[in-house]
Amino acid sequence: MNKEEFGKYLSRMYQDGMLMLSVGLGHDLGLFKVICEALKPISVEEVAKTLNLKERYTQEWLSTMVAAGIILQDRDSNLYTVPEDYKQTIMSKMAFAPILFTLGKRSDKVKECFKKDGPYGISFRDEEAADCFDWFDGYRSLVCEGAIDKEIIPLLTQQGVVHKLESGIKVLDVGCGSGNFINLLAERFPKSSFTGLDYSEFGIEKANKVRVEKELSNISFTTGDAHNLPDEWTESFDFVFVYDVLHDLSDPHKALDQIYKVLKKDGCLSLKDFGFHSNPVDNAGNKCAAMHYTVSCFICLQSSLSAPPHIGYGTCWGRENLEKALIDAQFNIKEKLSTTVSGSKACYLCTK
Numbered sequence: 443m444n445k446e447e448f449g450k451y452l453s454r455m456y457q458d459g460m461l462m463l464s465v466g467l468g469h470d471l472g473l474f475k476v477i478c479e480a481l482k483p484i485s486v487e488e489v490a491k492t493l494n495l496k497e498r499y500t501q502e503w504l505s506t507m508v509a510a511g512i513i514l515q516d517r518d519s520n521l522y523t524v525p526e527d528y529k530q531t532i533m534s535k536m537a538f539a540p541i542l543f544t545l546g547k548r549s550d551k552v553k554e555c556f557k558k559d560g561p562y563g564i565s566f567r568d569e570e571a572a573d574c575f576d577w578f579d580g581y582r583s584l585v586c587e588g589a590i591d592k593e594i595i596p597l598l599t600q601q602g603v604v605h606k607l608e609s610g611i612k613v614l615d616v617g618c619g620s621g622n623f624i625n626l627l628a629e630r631f632p633k634s635s636f637t638g639l640d641y642s643e644f645g646i647e648k649a650n651k652v653r654v655e656k657e658l659s660n661i662s663f664t665t666g667d668a669h670n671l672p673d674e675w676t677e678s679f680d681f682v683f684v685y686d687v688l689h690d691l692s693d694p695h696k697a698l699d700q701i702y703k704v705l706k707k708d709g710c711l712s713l714k715d716f717g718f719h720s721n722p723v724d725n726a727g728n729k730c731a732a733m734h735y736t737v738s739c740f741i742c743l744q745s746s747l748s749a750p751p752h753i754g755y756g757t758c759w760g761r762e763n764l765e766k767a768l769i770d771a772q773f774n775i776k777e778k779l780s781t782t783v784s785g786s787k788a789c790y791l792c793t794k
């Protein structure tokens with residue numbers, strides 16, 4: 443990239459970054475939903491009235507989306523529409539954007555954590571994390587079903603785990619968060635019994651709420667620490683899954699040893715984490731990795747550094763380190779799957 447191209451590259455970055463704030467507003471205020479669900483082109487008055495919003499702000503937001511090429515405006519009628527085949531993509535992709543508000547709210551504390559004499563980090567149990575769970579739950583509720591079908595079930599099928607889940611086995615979800623995966627899996631496999639563990643009350647509370655709403659009798663949730671799983675659980679689970687958690691832990695190696703402990707001898711571990719490269723130089727030019735390093739500074743690295751021994755691997759500790767950690771913990775990696783073009787996701791199925 444020459445100097446001029448580099449300048450344009452940075453300008454585009456500002457434009458896209460700023461625009462995502464409007465996307466976040468559109469998601470949170472329900473604007474995208476109204477436009478995507480409209481059966482015919484819709485006016486600013488109709489959009490504003492449906493959501494009980496002020497017309498002027500609604501107009502400004504619509505103009506933003508038209509300028510960005512996300513929503514179409516008819517010059518003669520001034521009506522707004524979205525191409526039919528974009529609707530689903532808009533609804534699922536836009537759900538990530540409100541993370542910007544969550545990150546913004548904790549930015550002062552994050553800056554303090556950077557300082558030599560500042561706090562170690564922000565844990566998922568701290569007050570600041572409540573907001574994170576609100577965003578995460580909303581996002582997860584839109585993407586988990588797809589992740590189960592595209593990333594998780596294909597690996598489980600290959601090792602016969604799906605068949606076992608259908609027959610009825612004991613399952614543990616370590617770091618279940620707001621329970622989005624476990625609640626869906628428990629619904630799909632009613633003969634199996636599921637335990638969800640997370641050390642944050644914020645997550646467990648949301649998870650339990652959905653469990654009650656869906657009347658799922660095959661799940662129980664508990665607060666606990668992945669680094670210290672109860673001794674009475676030793677060799678008692680047939681299947682353990684850990685999705686997007688390991689990099690958040692203050693000591694992933696200790697947690698893997700604990701997971702090894704609670705798995706039955708013929709049990710399986712399903713692990714999903716981020717699949718970037720462990721050496722940052724190998725992620726050079728990967729914008730998706732850059733975005734996840736950002737999330738790391740605000741959320742994941744914060745969590746991982748918040749408690750002793752403050753290992754602090756962060757979101758992008760990478761597939762090479764992750765695979766080494768699994769092998770060091772004596773797991774046998776039976777299957778692996780890397781998804782998305784940028785290699786952002788890595789899924790593993792391991793045996794003891």
Ligand SMILES: C[S@@+](CC[C@H](N)C(=O)[O-])C[C@H]1O[C@@H](n2cnc3c(N)ncnc32)[C@H](O)[C@@H]1O
Binds near residue numbers: 582620640645667668
């Ligand atoms: C990114 S969320 C993932 C949640 C869930 N697995 C999912 O994929 O939707 C990470 C979760 O790890 C939990 N966590 C962090 N440290 C933990 C620990 N030491 N023990 C148990 N859970 C922990 C957090 O509270 C948070 O719910």
